[in-house]
Amino acid sequence: MSTNEFYSLKVNGVDHHVSDAWIGESLLYVLRERLGLPGSKGACEQGECGSCTVFIDGAAVCSCLVMAASAVESEIATVEGLNADGTLTDVQEAFVTEGAVQCGFCTPGLVMAVHHLLDENDSPSELEVKEALSGNICRCTGYGRIFAAVDKVVAVRRGALS
Amino acid sequence: MSSVKTKRDVLGTSSLRPDGGAKVKGDFAFTSDLHAENMLWGATLRSPHPHARIVSIDTTAAWKIAGVECIVTADDVPGQLTYGLISSDQPVFAKDVVRYMGEPIAAVAADHPETCRRALAAITVVYEVLPVLFDPELAIGDDFEPIHPDGNLIRQQRIVHGDTSVVGDVIVEGHYVIGMQDQAFLGTESALALPDADGQGVEVFVATQWLHEDQKQMAACLNLPTERVRLVLGGVGGAFGAREDISLQVHTALLALRTSRPVKMQYGREESFFGHVHRHPATVWMRHHATNEGKIVKIEARFVFDGGAYASTSAAVLINGVTHTQGPYKCPVAVVDGYAVRTNNPPCGAMRGFGVVQACFAHEGQMDKLAAAVGTDPVSIRLMNAMETGDLLITGQPVESVAPVARLIRETNEIPLPPDLAIDANELDLPGGSGITAERKHIRRGIGWGVSIKNIMYSEGFDDYSTARCTLSDGKVVLKFATSEVGQGFVTLAPQIARSVLGVTDAVCDTIDTQIGSAGSTSASRQTWMSGGAVDGACRLVRERLFELVGAQQNIEPIRFAIEDDEIVDTAGTFRMSVIEASQGITISETFEHHHRKTEELDENGQGNCHVAFAFVAHRAVVDVDPELGLVKVVQIATAQDVGQVLNPLSVLGQIEGGIAQGLGLAVMEEIIVQEGRVRNPSFTDYLLPTALDAPVVVARMIEEYEPQAPLGAKGVGEPPCISVTPAIVAAIRDAIGKDIDRCPVRPQDICL
Numbered sequence: 001m002s003t004n005e006f007y008s009l010k011v012n013g014v015d016h017h018v019s020d021a022w023i024g025e026s027l028l029y030v031l032r033e034r035l036g037l038p039g040s041k042g043a044c045e046q047g048e049c050g051s052c053t054v055f056i057d058g059a060a061v062c063s064c065l066v067m068a069a070s071a072v073e074s075e076i077a078t079v080e081g082l083n084a085d086g087t088l089t090d091v092q093e094a095f096v097t098e099g100a101v102q103c104g105f106c107t108p109g110l111v112m113a114v115h116h117l118l119d120e121n122d123s124p125s126e127l128e129v130k131e132a133l134s135g136n137i138c139r140c141t142g143y144g145r146i147f148a149a150v151d152k153v154v155a156v157r158r159g160a161l162s
Numbered sequence: 163m164s165s166v167k168t169k170r171d172v173l174g175t176s177s178l179r180p181d182g183g184a185k186v187k188g189d190f191a192f193t194s195d196l197h198a199e200n201m202l203w204g205a206t207l208r209s210p211h212p213h214a215r216i217v218s219i220d221t222t223a224a225w226k227i228a229g230v231e232c233i234v235t236a237d238d239v240p241g242q243l244t245y246g247l248i249s250s251d252q253p254v255f256a257k258d259v260v261r262y263m264g265e266p267i268a269a270v271a272a273d274h275p276e277t278c279r280r281a282l283a284a285i286t287v288v289y290e291v292l293p294v295l296f297d298p299e300l301a302i303g304d305d306f307e308p309i310h311p312d313g314n315l316i317r318q319q320r321i322v323h324g325d326t327s328v329v330g331d332v333i334v335e336g337h338y339v340i341g342m343q344d345q346a347f348l349g350t351e352s353a354l355a356l357p358d359a360d361g362q363g364v365e366v367f368v369a370t371q372w373l374h375e376d377q378k379q380m381a382a383c384l385n386l387p388t389e390r391v392r393l394v395l396g397g398v399g400g401a402f403g404a405r406e407d408i409s410l411q412v413h414t415a416l417l418a419l420r421t422s423r424p425v426k427m428q429y430g431r432e433e434s435f436f437g438h439v440h441r442h443p444a445t446v447w448m449r450h451h452a453t454n455e456g457k458i459v460k461i462e463a464r465f466v467f468d469g470g471a472y473a474s475t476s477a478a479v480l481i482n483g484v485t486h487t488q489g490p491y492k493c494p495v496a497v498v499d500g501y502a503v504r505t506n507n508p509p510c511g512a513m514r515g516f517g518v519v520q521a522c523f524a525h526e527g528q529m530d531k532l533a534a535a536v537g538t539d540p541v542s543i544r545l546m547n548a549m550e551t552g553d554l555l556i557t558g559q560p561v562e563s564v565a566p567v568a569r570l571i572r573e574t575n576e577i578p579l580p581p582d583l584a585i586d587a588n589e590l591d592l593p594g595g596s597g598i599t600a601e602r603k604h605i606r607r608g609i610g611w612g613v614s615i616k617n618i619m620y621s622e623g624f625d626d627y628s629t630a631r632c633t634l635s636d637g638k639v640v641l642k643f644a645t646s647e648v649g650q651g652f653v654t655l656a657p658q659i660a661r662s663v664l665g666v667t668d669a670v671c672d673t674i675d676t677q678i679g680s681a682g683s684t685s686a687s688r689q690t691w692m693s694g695g696a697v698d699g700a701c702r703l704v705r706e707r708l709f710e711l712v713g714a715q716q717n718i719e720p721i722r723f724a725i726e727d728d729e730i731v732d733t734a735g736t737f738r739m740s741v742i743e744a745s746q747g748i749t750i751s752e753t754f755e756h757h758h759r760k761t762e763e764l765d766e767n768g769q770g771n772c773h774v775a776f777a778f779v780a781h782r783a784v785v786d787v788d789p790e791l792g793l794v795k796v797v798q799i800a801t802a803q804d805v806g807q808v809l810n811p812l813s814v815l816g817q818i819e820g821g822i823a824q825g826l827g828l829a830v831m832e833e834i835i836v837q838e839g840r841v842r843n844p845s846f847t848d849y850l851l852p853t854a855l856d857a858p859v860v861v862a863r864m865i866e867e868y869e870p871q872a873p874l875g876a877k878g879v880g881e882p883p884c885i886s887v888t889p890a891i892v893a894a895i896r897d898a899i900g901k902d903i904d905r906c907p908v909r910p911q912d913i914c915l
């Protein structure tokens with residue numbers, strides 16, 4: 001099933017060599033099982049839950065739906081890349097302090113989705129937040145504390161700017 | 163969690179999760195993230211038929227596939243061929259007959275998940291399809307051949323209480339249907355098994371709710387001494403009841419033992435739908451008799467819980483259902499018949515609410531019918547009948563728990579209603595959201611109520627104790643227990659307890675595994691009470707010894723000491739010393755088992771003190787409905803919950819909001835569709851879960867009344883939020899459209915046809 005071919009993926013700014021891989025493997029599988037980056041989670045593997053959210057060339061995508069080999073030319077960013085300096089991002093910090101984390105399985109995907117949302121829109125309305133996060137299922141929290149975390153980040157960023 | 167302050171986070175504060183930092187960074191190791199050197203992947207072959215005889219299994223072709231290391235079937239199970247939580251009736255692998263769609267038949271271990279998939283496809287099983295028992299009513303009598311040696315009736319329970327000849331001035335009756343809900347935890351089943359070098363034991367990392375129960379069942383099937391099956395809790399991505407039963411534990415361990423290599427198994431989402439038990443679909447008939455004013459004088463009821471092919475916890479779910487028939491209301495007389503039956507439908511067992519969800523959906527529908535019949539409103543009828551501490555249940559058991567039912571209803575009622583839907587409301591705020599074209603002018607608003615009672619801890623004489631060890635050394639505390647952390651936050655609470663009791667700052671949890679006594683299951687809203695009680699007890703024993711040591715040094719009677727903030731103080735003198743200083747250079751370690759008070763089995767009339775304690779909650783739902791398209795938007799849930807003492811407000815709020823979302827799911831969207839034993843929607847595309855856009859505004863009040871029976875004064879808070887919110891939402895839909903709806907989830911056709 002494996003091929004003799006290999007390819008390279010650029011993940012969080014680092015080139016990773018993928019060899020001996022079966023060509024049908026999803027980006028999620030390759031990240032998790034071949035590159036040692038298990039931060040992205042798989043809860044449905046059909047694009048419904050968002051727990052596998054990564055950025056490909058700045059776009060938030062479900063890595064379970066992307067063939068890894070098709071992402072060779074792209075810049076891939078995963079949750080592991082958010083903490084290059086070892087500290088939590090404001091979004092991560094807010095998830096912890098506002099109680100947005102229970103089991104945590106949805107969390108890496110949601111953290112990525114919230115970063116993406118707030119990068120594009122620094123003061124989203126309540127509905128814009130809900131819409132932006134509606135592709136990320138959380139089964140534990142009922143979303144209330146996740147919205148609170150988003151509000152907190154918006155408020156802190158606004159305070160930091162003004 | 164470097165930047166987050168956890169200092170002196172004692173009981174009552176919103177102490178933050180110790181695993182929060184790792185979880186937001188993607189660093190937290192869920193079981194599915196684990197790897198081992200030289201690891202193989204395991205996979206399971208499952209039956210495509212709900213009921214069939216297995217004529218033959220041919221694995222020859224699968225063995226020939228490069229990379230396949232092992233194939234096991236029922237013939238390879240070294241020990242007991244079956245397992246089960248209450249009765250051992252479920253085969254590790256089906257041997258002669260399959261009894262539900264998705265039943266395991268064989269398992270393979272190979273070098274890659276794709277090799278596994280091909281190997282499974284290469285196994286040839288010849289089936290002789292048998293008639294499918296899919297109607298639970300047919301399972302009650304002798305109308306259908308037994309589909310299992312244990313018969314088609316799993317359990318029957320009758321409750322007869324009081325003077326049953328009583329007839330009410332007013333009688334209301336209803337038939338209610340509750341659909342099959344899935345727990346749908348996000349982290350699917352996963353385990354990593356590492357065989358011991360001598361082949362006589364195995365270590366298994368697993369996502370489970372109850373390590374010791376898994377260990378016991380696994381050891382029996384693997385024919386190993388219990389201590390040679392060592393379980394470690396791998397990171398758990400939610401549970402909600404679905405991890406109480408064995409799923410892949412025995413299969414993974416067996417493959418590892420056979421190959422002498424580490425084996426990892428992980429279900430995909432579709433397999434997960436077949437790999438764990440679900441919430442029992444049920445039909446409930448109830449007839450309420452009341453006075454002309456609306457006071458309940460008698461309830462008659464009949465419950466049928468469809469347990470599916472294997473017993474799992476059906477017998478206990480049934481007892482929970484029938485014993486909660488009256489809901490949180492006074493009821494002097496009752497006649498109840500309940501059945502848990504075996505069919506060729508998917509096996510059902512534990513899910514948050516455990517039998518009470520089904521009872522509550524029916525009794526709350528009845529309360530609204532009763533209100534209408536006597537010409538009062540949903541709030542008044544509930545207040546008029548509200549249960550109080552000291553009232554008798556229909557089992558004859560007195561309710562000794564704090565029971566602030568009337569207060570819950572009043573406080574919920576005080577929460578302001580949401581504003582009307584704006585004339586120019588955004589389409590995302592309309593029922594159906596952006597995808598569907600509800601029109602503002604068609605939308606009707608409705609308000610509905612639900613109130614519930616839920617037992618906490620295990621019942622019927624079962625001693626579900628919990629064990630914990632506290633070790634104090636140099637001002638630091640390490641807590642050891644086997645309590646499954648599934649997301650609920652026991653790892654946050656346990657150090658809070660230690661900080662409060664011992665005055666320390668630095669308290670951490672050790673690895674959660676079977677190297678200590680059982681903690682019982684993370685279910686039945688019981689861990690705060692049971693494992694909280696165990697941690698509290700262990701910390702108190704350590705505190706006693708510390709006081710003795712310091713007392714001997716200082717020549718002060720230990721009885722005079724108390725902990726004040728982070729110091730030991732002499733309450734009758736001036737001596738003070740910090741706990742850190744007092745515990746320098748010494749190690750004190752104590753283990754404590756917490757047992758709840760004894761309960762009884764029910765007699766043949768369903769009488770007996772079978773439950774330990776109770777918690778209560780009220781919900782009011784506001785919904786917008788498009789009656790033509792059959793679409794619903796849940797606008798607001800107001801709730802007041804009886805929580806006892808609040809130990810961590812943020813955690814309690816998380817349980818309340820999360821439970822409400824699951825109850826909302828059962829009310830309007832979540833149902834496993836089963837047709838003649840076949841599951842039709844085993845995916846997140848077809849089984850719909852509440853998303854951020856479905857989340858209502860939740861306005862919650864925690865009603866704090868110290869529970870004297872509970873070790874920390876706190877009641878479990880996990881289950882109540884999801885129980886009465888479902889009938890509240892369905893009542894609100896009825897209110898909006900003026901139509902009787904007797905089932906959940908409510909489907910578009912229930913509204914508009």
Ligand code: FES
Nearest residue numbers: 045047049050064
């Ligand atoms: S795993 Fe990719 S969307 Fe669910």
Ligand code: FES
Nearest residue numbers: 103104138139140
């Ligand atoms: S925290 Fe468990 S799924 Fe979101």
